[in-house]
Amino acid sequence: MKITLWGVRGSIPTFNPSTRVYGGNTSCIEVEEDGCMLVLDAGSGITNLNFSNNLDCPRIDVLLTHLHIDHIQGLSFFKPLFDPTKEVHIWGPHTHAHSLRTRLGRYFSPPLSPFYFRDLICHLEVHEIGNSSFNIGPFTIQSAYVIHPGPTVGYRVTTRSGVFTYIPDHEPALGRGGLNHDIRWLSGSELAYEADLLLHDAQYTEEDYIVKKGWGHTTMEDALEFASVTKVKRLLLMHHDPTHSDAQLDACYAQLKEKTAYPFPFEMAVEGTGGGGGGGRPSGG
Amino acid sequence: MSQNSKHIAYPIEIILNRQLADCLAIPVFITDTVGNLLFYNEPAEEILGKRYQDTGEMKVEEWSMFFLSKDEKGKLLEPEDLPLVKTLLNQLPYFKTFWIESLKGKSEKISVSSYPIIGRAGIFVGAVAIFWRPSDE
Known part of the structure; x- marks a missing residue:
């Protein structure tokens, strides 16, 4: 499984000399196996x-964790x-109120876009998922709702070469007691377990989190603790704050x-690097 | 290598209800779809006479024995008359005021609101019962 990090910044693209190393593009990860791409x-x-x-497969699958703008703003340029x-194929979280196509249509329409969803001329299929398991080519994918404002899922991608879990927007420590160490009561733990x-x-x-509880994100410390509780083998921290x-x-x-x-x-x-080793800076150990 | 995680976590709708309950000053009980008690908060510990950290989760047969439910005349209520049981059966919210009697014989008039936890996927994953002291007390 080859993983490439094309965007690891949170909230808003942030390009200036001080973000050159870690990168300013918002979330986008490429996963490749046997010539197929997610x-x-x-x-x-x-x-x-x-x-x-790449791409021996004729299809491309885009798996959206949720529809906050920093996770879909690249679609117009895809x-x-x-x-x-x-x-x-676009996959995204199901919700009872409106279909995924309808919700994406808000973005693919004026005034946010000069064109409509119907103007996309590829062969397009939209799939709604929740706590789901499905297969795409060599990938077995498990999705599950996680704690973040609005319907949001994380993904666990399994191939013959390993297990990769992706939860870019997540606040598992929300609540009076903080992060629950009983993994049955820990949002996202099923996806991350032993990845x-x-x-x-x-x-x-x-310090940031003191005034941003409930905004849907995690402290670096809690992300580490989450990885420890769920027994992952390697962790990359992402969704870097635009500030x-x-x-x-580096100091953090x-x-x-x-x-x-x-x-x-x-x-x-780090944007532009691989996730299979050396996907971050500096090297951890 | 296993294709999926073997570890099973509770749905986040259950987890979020627990986090809310944990912040409330009123007794809250959270069950799965068949009535097994998954969580109760500190105010609910007074009603059960048990501490969650000691008991953990409890089977429905176990925790339903910790108090008796009676009407104004002291007659035992049928399980089907209780809001939480009705919620579990019908996946709808219910409300009822009645008397509960602890194993130590202490009686208390109580109002119970119950509601089903139906998540975004439209799946019934559990129920919540909130105990109130009636406003006329």
Whole structure:
């Protein structure tokens, strides 16, 4: 399983000299196995996807965790949607009130977009998922609702080469007692349990979180604890806060390394790198 | 390598109800779809005479024995007359005021609101019973 991180920034694309190292594009992860591709989320990072050097499969699957703008804003620039020879499948969380197509249609319509959903000329299929299991080519995928404002899922992707869990927006510590260490009572634990690699929300410092409880995100410390409780083998911290510069993320990482002693390696996710090792900076151990 | 995680977590609708209950000053009981008690908060511990950290989850047969439910005349209520049981059967909210008697013989008039937990997927995953002291007391 080859994993490429095309966007690891949270909330809003953030491009300036101080975010050059970790990157400014919002969530988008490419997962490739046996010439087949999954695209996890369609943040601005999706514009960096290169379709020329892969894809034996005629279809592309885009798995959305939720429909907050930083996770779908790249769809308007996703070339396969405008190519009649392409088969694109969009997967996203089900909710009772409106269909996924209707909710995506709000984005694919004026004034947010110059065109409508019906103008997408690829062969498009929309799939609604919740606490689901399904197969796409070589991938076995488990999705589950996780704690985040609005319907939101995380994904557990399994292939013959390993298990990768992706929960970019998640607030498992919401509540009076913080993170529950009984994994039955821990949102997202079923997805992350014993995964080879977990890519998880770590937007906030503990100081940030004091005034941002309920906003749907995790502190770096809680992300580490979540990974520990769920026994993951390696952790990449992502959804970097747009106000956090490279220097601040480096300092946060140094502090985390100093004050924790987890048995698994962890790193800060870096845009443009792979997730199979060296997907972050600096190297964890 | 296993294709899916073997670990089973509660649906987040259950988890979020527990987190809410944990913050409330009124007794709250959370059950699964058949009435097994998954969680009760600190105020509910007074009613059961048990502590959640000691008992953990309890089977329906076990926790339903901790108090008796009676009408104004002291007659035992049928399980089907109780709001939580009706919610479990019909997946609808119910309300009723009645008397409960602890194993130690202490009686208390109580109002119970119950509601089903039906998540975004439209699936019934459990129920909640909230105990109130009636407003006319």
